[in-house]
Amino acid sequence: MKINEILGGVCAPKGFKAAGIHCGIRKNKSKKDLALILSEVPAAAAGVYTSNLVKGAPVVVTKRNLQDKKAQAVICNSGNANTCNSDGIEVAEKMCALAAETCKINRADVIVASTGVIGQKLSIEPIENAMGELYSALGDNSEAANEAIMTTDTVKKSVAVEFELNGVKCRIGAIGKGIGMVCPNMATNLIFITSDVAISGDLLQQALSEDVKSSFNMVSVDGDQSTNDTCCILANGLAGNVTITDKGADYKLFARALSYCTVKISRMIAKDGEGATKLIECNVRGGKNTKMARNVAKSVIKSSLVKAAMFGADANWGRVLCAIGYCGENVNVNSIDVTFRSRFGKLDVCKDGYGIDFSEELAKKVLSADEIAINIDLKLGKCKATAWGCDLTYDYVKINGDYRT
């Protein structure tokens, strides 16, 4: 039942190739802006999408193409979100058609995604002109594809794992992008997951929908819910395991391996939040139910004041209490404990809703780490949740003060 990390990203599972090139959507020629992922054979596929009413055209087209729970390729550009454009659907469909034609697959088996600025028309021309080059570049190139979907991301976000289902080696790989407009309650930004596991489309969708509740939906960078968020998974069955068709032991192990990948990418997205210098992990226990634990955790990591305090290494725990108090859950204020923890130590700051004395010196030390946990015990029940966010910094303002130019 072991899950081992391996190299290779989305190309780690059998039968997947990837490519990432610069096609000209971005002015900077050294920045890749077009990615392709292709499975040798048609795959079971599932997706979760932004719940924003303003949806990017690619989201609309991808949802339609995934209705049959099958796909074979992903095409994705960065530099332009193809959202709020009158010709958006047409352009997204054309991207699918180009990918299908080039890869000689069915155009309804193409997942399309775009990320970047909203409300500027996306010209199909650079994409059309680059299809030959993109196809030629297909290979063990998960990193290049990962680079091509990045916007203001400063690091690539990739993971792959290997595990055995009844003695058969199986793999899951994933790449993602995060950064701004990242908020709980959605499948955050763009995540593409590949697997060579054999699983029914229905169960794949169930596994993904369940997974995002405790992974991508628990991440917040700035509380802004993007219009283009898409998380898709393709499982092509080439590992040769007995096809998963019920929620037995194989499904559970697959779900655990999937969760390993999605939580890892979630943490990477939070840590690489726009301008962020610190990963903030909020662990809540003692919730009456999971919803309560999740809402408390999300409220804390979303608070601008908590985020700014973490940037300043200021143990201003009153702001944590404040964020719990307005999260909409019926907590008992007088049974809340709060502890800050990092690799530099542990600091109890609040017991039963009231402040306790602590050393400001130790506080500065604990909060100077680049990964900080805010541990909260609500003492009302047995349910837990974890959410991931980041600090609020000068650079967040700088990056977002003039994003378009």
Added chain:
Amino acid sequence: MKINEILGGVCAPKGFKAAGIHCGIRKNKSKKDLALILSEVPAAAAGVYTSNLVKGAPVVVTKRNLQDKKAQAVICNSGNANTCNSDGIEVAEKMCALAAETCKINRADVIVASTGVIGQKLSIEPIENAMGELYSALGDNSEAANEAIMTTDTVKKSVAVEFELNGVKCRIGAIGKGIGMVCPNMATNLIFITSDVAISGDLLQQALSEDVKSSFNMVSVDGDQSTNDTCCILANGLAGNVTITDKGADYKLFARALSYCTVKISRMIAKDGEGATKLIECNVRGGKNTKMARNVAKSVIKSSLVKAAMFGADANWGRVLCAIGYCGENVNVNSIDVTFRSRFGKLDVCKDGYGIDFSEELAKKVLSADEIAINIDLKLGKCKATAWGCDLTYDYVKINGDYRT
């Protein structure tokens, strides 16, 4: 039916005196930290409070004292919120007792409020020692009281108006503080309103509760809902008008005059938001109902990405659409128009949900003003709302990165 602005703040209405002094809660001796407002006679009184479950002790005590809809004095300190302290209620009650004793009034007729850092014990000693000096300072000193309730506020927030009820001159005055932890859905931070109008306590409460829905509840600085927000009004009847006991013409004019004051203070709070350089006013029309219009307006002014774009004078209207899309209201994305407007001009950026070409030069000019309107037409009905916020700047991060030290 005219409402005229006059000078005097909370001392403009007949029979009110105020004082503000430095008592020693703050280390900086040049910063006043204790305020008192006193009515010559007991007054009808009403309040609205934070809906945060974590409530400052003064909020709890004030709510209790206002149950009989009567009050005669307000005591308020800055520098410490007296929140999340095990002895908080005791200290808040002691503040009421001290004010009552000094002013020779009933201790249940005292409104108490505190603002500042959460979770540090508030010593009663400096307050107790200063009561004589505070009482001696009572006079036409609305400005001093206003100064004493400020935290990181950079300007005093004060207004007073005069109007006639059946030929009798009446007045309303108000002082407020805003700054951080300011978020819609509450009576924002501390606002004290005085009036010499004669009105029943019940109608005064109704007028205030109705008013805040379109004034203080429509302000957001950072989306963090404070634990200590309190807006109280005292109406002592000394103007000599026929007591308002029904919702007739006199009530309506009083409500209009009250709204004049609260909207003015709301705009001041938004414009003086922590680190803010710009007031952002979001005007929504065409809502199916008022709730829809309000939620759209609030979602836009709360968006960190919209706020950062306004700071950078970047006409990134896609972020406005994005914030509308996740506000939870069932808008029609394809019937939304967006216009930016300031004293430097008007810029149409989005028509029926799609981008329209505009001059980047004009955009920079319009958005370089210190007051910017984001006008949104949902084209679904006749309901309107306005919300006020500010831009997100480096200084917000700086101020909040290390607030306690």
